[in-house]
Amino acid sequence: MGRVAGKKxxxxxxxxxxxxxxxxxxxxxxxxxxxTDINGDGAAATAAAINDKHxxxxxxxxxDVTKRDEWKTALEAASDAxxxxxxxINNAGIGTFGSIETATDEDxxxxxxxxxxxxxxxxxxxxxxxKKAPSxxxxxxSSVAGMIADGNMIAYNTAKAAxxxxxxxxxxxxxxxxxxxxxxxxxxxxxxxxIIDPLIxxxxxxEEGEKRLVQQIPWQRLAEPEDVGYCVxxxxxxxxxxxxxxxxKIDGGITAQ
Numbered sequence: 001m002g003r004v005a006g007k008k009x010x011x012x013x014x015x016x017x018x019x020x021x022x023x024x025x026x027x028x029x030x031x032x033x034x035x036t037d038i039n040g041d042g043a044a045a046t047a048a049a050i051n052d053k054h055x056x057x058x059x060x061x062x063x064d065v066t067k068r069d070e071w072k073t074a075l076e077a078a079s080d081a082x083x084x085x086x087x088x089i090n091n092a093g094i095g096t097f098g099s100i101e102t103a104t105d106e107d108x109x110x111x112x113x114x115x116x117x118x119x120x121x122x123x124x125x126x127x128x129x130x131k132k133a134p135s136x137x138x139x140x141x142s143s144v145a146g147m148i149a150d151g152n153m154i155a156y157n158t159a160k161a162a163x164x165x166x167x168x169x170x171x172x173x174x175x176x177x178x179x180x181x182x183x184x185x186x187x188x189x190x191x192x193x194x195i196i197d198p199l200i201x202x203x204x205x206x207e208e209g210e211k212r213l214v215q216q217i218p219w220q221r222l223a224e225p226e227d228v229g230y231c232v233x234x235x236x237x238x239x240x241x242x243x244x245x246x247x248x249k250i251d252g253g254i255t256a257q
Contacts, residue, residue, distance in 0.1 A: 002030025003237045007032045008082040008133075010126065012065050012118070013092030015042025017193035018141065021186065022232050023226035027057045034078035034085070036063030037092070049218060052169060065092045065118035071125045079129055086133035087236045088126045089142045090119045090163075095195055096155050108155045115159035118167070123170060123183075129148055130181050138183040139235045140167045141228075144251045147187060159169060160187075171245035182244040184235050189251040190216075191223040192221075219252030 009026050013019035014035035023033045027050045033199050036042040042063025047060035059081045077086050093115045096107045119140055120139045130136040145153060146160030164185050171183035188197050190213045203209035214220055228250050235248070249255055 005030030007031040009087035012090040014038040019091040025229040085129040095212040111155035132251040136181040216250040
């Protein structure tokens with residue numbers, strides 16, 4: 001039996017990077033996974049690769065996480081396909097650069113819509129499904145950027161800090177309402193996925209750009225997607241049954257400085 005055997009996970013942002021990694025790791029440990037992404041073809045490719053290894057374990061659809069109606073459609077499809085939804089992994093997100101002087105209104109609005117509003121909308125709409133589950137888990141992917149600031153990431157810092165606090169509010173509401181629904185946030189440092197490509201480019205690109213990022217991390221290496229995935233796997237499993245309103249830093253020690 002796998003660590004999440006029988007679990008039914010809904011994962012956003014699953015076409016590549018962390019979301020695709022989470023889907024693979026959960027399926028490897030026995031879960032069914034429903035993968036969504038604005039890039040519907042990419043989500044379908046992730047699901048197809050999983051089904052090659054675990055037939056009938058994965059489904060996918062295109063999904064704009066800022067649209068309430070698309071959340072309703074995707075959640076209904078996921079519940080029909082998997083026989084319910086007991087795990088929600090809010091992973092979809094973007095990163096933007098800009099200071100208080102240079103960030104545009106569009107930078108600000110788009111970052112909040114995708115990184116914050118989507119979690120509010122999706123979790124609200126997922127609640128009826130999660131409440132039906134014998135044990136449910138919500139995992140919100142934040143960032144160390146929600147805990148430590150940078151002068152050139154005002155929209156992203158603000159959004160990821162909001163995810164951190166929203167997670168706690170959701171967790172407290174569920175606990176005090178008597179729902180068996182846990183809610184926790186995960187805060188990765190620079191992880192080897194496409195989202196850090198602009199950061200590497202800012203540092204000069206290639207090995208030199210990566211070296212500049214790594215120099216900020218006490219562990220002296222980038223995180224790999226699986227480093228974050230093991231934490232998500234734990235939070236999706238019943239091993240974390242008494243863990244809620246907590247934040248998990250996958251950061252190589254960067255926030256200890």
